[in-house]
Amino acid sequence: MESINAIGRRKAAVARVYLNDGKGNITVNDRDYKEYFGTETLQFVVTQPLVALNATDKYDINVNLDGGGIRGQAEALRLGITRALIEADAENKSVLKAKGFVTRDPREVERKKPGQPKARKRFQFSKR
Numbered sequence: 001m002e003s004i005n006a007i008g009r010r011k012a013a014v015a016r017v018y019l020n021d022g023k024g025n026i027t028v029n030d031r032d033y034k035e036y037f038g039t040e041t042l043q044f045v046v047t048q049p050l051v052a053l054n055a056t057d058k059y060d061i062n063v064n065l066d067g068g069g070i071r072g073q074a075e076a077l078r079l080g081i082t083r084a085l086i087e088a089d090a091e092n093k094s095v096l097k098a099k100g101f102v103t104r105d106p107r108e109v110e111r112k113k114p115g116q117p118k119a120r121k122r123f124q125f126s127k128r
Contacts (some may be wrong), residue, residue, distance in 0.1 A: 004087050008080025010105055013068030017080035019088060022060025024050075028077070029065055036065075042074040049082045049101050053092055059085075079104060 004019040026033040026046065037043050050056045061081060065073045082101040086093045096102050110119040117123060 001088070004084050006080050006083035006087060008076040008078065008083060008104075010076040010079065011068050011072035011108060013072035013076040014066050015073065015076040015080040016064040017077070017084045018062040019081075019084040020060045020062070021058070024057035024059065026061045026063070028063045033063075037070065037074055042070065045074045046077050046081070048078055048099070049085055049096055052095055052099050052101070053085060055085070059088075075105065 001021045006017045006019070008015040008017065028036040033046055034043055037046060047056065050059070061084075063077055063080070065077065067073075068076070078101060082096050086096065086102070093102065112119055115123075
């Protein structure tokens with residue numbers, strides 16, 4: 001099998017995923033994913049699509065992650081892995097879609113407006 005490329009995005013994070021046949025190694029920016037994502041929760045988020053398909057030791061995954069925070073990067077990686085698995089075998093889509101991994105989360109940070117301290121918060125109004 002040749003290398004399969006896919007992109008996952010979440011907030012400001014972008015994950016470029018390269019999927020190959022292998023033993024289940026996940027490398028993120030030339031480091032093991034367990035070292036890169038320190039908490040168990042983020043490691044679980046990254047491996048969710050593989051666990052759903054019982055393919056944890058079937059593929060080697062190499063990832064370039066850029067931008068955003070650690071949580072956004074983990075969710076971008078989950079989407080990238082999902083897209084790569086669908087490209088590898090189209091029959092995987094129904095299982096992954098039922099779990100909710102196929103949909104890209106469109107929520108982004110709203111910009112700060114002038115004359116306000118934050119996007120929606122206003123400075124205190126003084127009548128007199």
